[in-house]
Amino acid sequence: MALSFNPRLVRGVSRCHAIVTAKMALAASCRDFSAAEKSTVIVNLNDNTGVATIQLNRPPVNSLNLQLLTDIKIALDKLQMKKDCRGMILTSSSPGIFCAGLDFMEMHNPQEGRAREFWRSLQEVWKMLYGSRLATIAAINGHSPAGGCLLSLTCDYRVMAQGKFMIGLNETLLGMVAPFWFQDTMTNTIGHREAEKALQLGLLYSGENALNVGLIDELVPPEKVMQTAQVQMQTWLKIPDLARRLTKEQMRGPTLQKFVQRQNEDVDQIMKFIMDSATQRSLGIYLNTLKHKQLTSV
């Protein structure tokens, strides 16, 4: 079957590239740590609290392309090198969408070299976030499917906005298999039985159901998401950093070690999968489903 190029997606992506990053007005005690003038993240560090905020800023849906992944990595690198930075809140500058997951344009009929670089960047961002010395909270202020859900799962705590928002690892609905480290991150959060169902069925949870299975920790009105995350951060920062950090290392260490051992093999497997024509056919079918808005949550 011949693949059709989806003009709707192409339009979305070129429009994204044209958008110049909006600069936030900075409070006196906050410093702007954004990676560059046209960065796809907005980063602030509050010197009084030691808490940084990283806002994903790639409208309309913060889909994770190579640039956004690179900007997240640069921002995290900078923050983690700052001794006075102790916590980080990850959120989106577009209320209603936390992150739509991996950018389909990086996966649909890609050049192999670019696809490898893209996948390695995703691996790197996951590894940095999952093993971060910082206390991390995801302020999920909108939809969070697939790679968006993964990003939030790397954090130590998740606050989500009430409303018709969905969160989950829906890869099987795309005819894809969530890589083992996506699966491990999910299993470590909601337990094996629930993860088995969630992953095989590609479940996208409503906020209420996500709360019930432990995928998120709090569900609050949209306007309270950031405030709730900041209050919760104070609880995490009351714990001596070293004790909290070493505990996190011990809890997450085995997952990270397994990942490091299999990281190269994972890239090769993904490349084999993504360069396969059957995968590209499934992806094409999914893109049409997306166009007709048939996604539903449980």
Ligand SMILES: CCCCC/C=C\CCCC/C=C/C(=O)SCCNC(=O)CCNC(=O)[C@H](O)C(C)(C)COP(=O)(O)OP(=O)(O)OC[C@H]1O[C@@H](n2cnc3c(N)ncnc32)[C@H](O)[C@@H]1OP(=O)(O)O
């Ligand atoms: C290259 C190597 C990688 C190989 C990997 C291969 C396989 C291994 C496993 C793969 C693991 C995959 C992980 C993923 O994250 S895949 C992405 C999964 N994401 C989704 O299924 C979400 C899709 N999006 C939506 O459901 C909705 O857009 C929404 C997030 C619920 C928001 O809905 P709404 O507010 O109604 O916005 P629109 O649907 O109208 O979207 C606005 C425009 O944005 C475009 N869009 C949406 N999502 C993406 C995306 N993920 N990538 C690129 N573009 C996206 C959408 O088409 C609209 O464009 P338009 O304005 O031009 O119409």
